[in-house]
Amino acid sequence: MAIFERVNYQDVTGVRVGRFNQGINTTFVVYQLFDTLIDTGPANQWQFVKQFAQQQQAKQVLLTHFHEDHSGNSLGLQQAGIKVFAPPLTQQLITKPYKMPLIQKLIWGTPQGAQVDLMPEKVSIGEQYAVTKIPVPGHCEEMYAYLLEDKGWLFSGDLYIAGKVKYLHRHEDFAEQITSLKRVLSYDFEVMFCPHRGIVKQGKQALANKLDYLENLIAQAQQLNNQGVDIKQITTQLLGKEDGLYYFSAGEFAKRHLIAACLAMQN
Numbered sequence: 001m002a003i004f005e006r007v008n009y010q011d012v013t014g015v016r017v018g019r020f021n022q023g024i025n026t027t028f029v030v031y032q033l034f035d036t037l038i039d040t041g042p043a044n045q046w047q048f049v050k051q052f053a054q055q056q057q058a059k060q061v062l063l064t065h066f067h068e069d070h071s072g073n074s075l076g077l078q079q080a081g082i083k084v085f086a087p088p089l090t091q092q093l094i095t096k097p098y099k100m101p102l103i104q105k106l107i108w109g110t111p112q113g114a115q116v117d118l119m120p121e122k123v124s125i126g127e128q129y130a131v132t133k134i135p136v137p138g139h140c141e142e143m144y145a146y147l148l149e150d151k152g153w154l155f156s157g158d159l160y161i162a163g164k165v166k167y168l169h170r171h172e173d174f175a176e177q178i179t180s181l182k183r184v185l186s187y188d189f190e191v192m193f194c195p196h197r198g199i200v201k202q203g204k205q206a207l208a209n210k211l212d213y214l215e216n217l218i219a220q221a222q223q224l225n226n227q228g229v230d231i232k233q234i235t236t237q238l239l240g241k242e243d244g245l246y247y248f249s250a251g252e253f254a255k256r257h258l259i260a261a262c263l264a265m266q267n
């Protein structure tokens, strides 16, 4: 267990924590701006998150979605006197510990349930920054990105993670993800704070590139399908054979899920 990195961009600081330093899917950046943390980091990194929250004198946490790496320290932070705010479904989902695949327990630890506060209509960070809450479902049923319009900064939850994604989790709604990418891109911003990728200075461009990549993938998959190529071959041809993540996740993450979702997209 360790702190792998400290990151900074103007007034934003962040700490990258994780049990295993195996890249962006096993580590997590908790960001802080003035009195606010964005997400809590995973439960098995509590000692570092606690220290960071106390050093930064955080008073509130805004949760983007319920996943354990984002919400796993909600109870601990509340017990340390910090208010934790969540959108309605997220608030409900984290009241009790939920069933997690072994691989996720191993990477992130198992969170305790927490009764957090409902995100109010108006939210601000420090005294000066109003937060625009943008719904970006797809990665899960409810997720929000938090935009500081005055600064052009976006806290993107798990909307980005990577530009050229090769896998889809079987619980992800791909069509919703595409809609969410388009929704976010209709706003003005520049810098993106991604809890896995880190700080992306040309964040809007990165999200636009991701949308382009996925739209191309959809077009290519549909073209091959129209030529009578079967889904297994389309997958291998466009994304390569299933690899480590497929086997470690017992098939929950699969390239085939992504191609199937591309084929199901209506134009």
Ligand SMILES: [Zn+2]
Binding pocket: 065, 067, 070, 139, 158
């Ligand atoms: Zn997530």
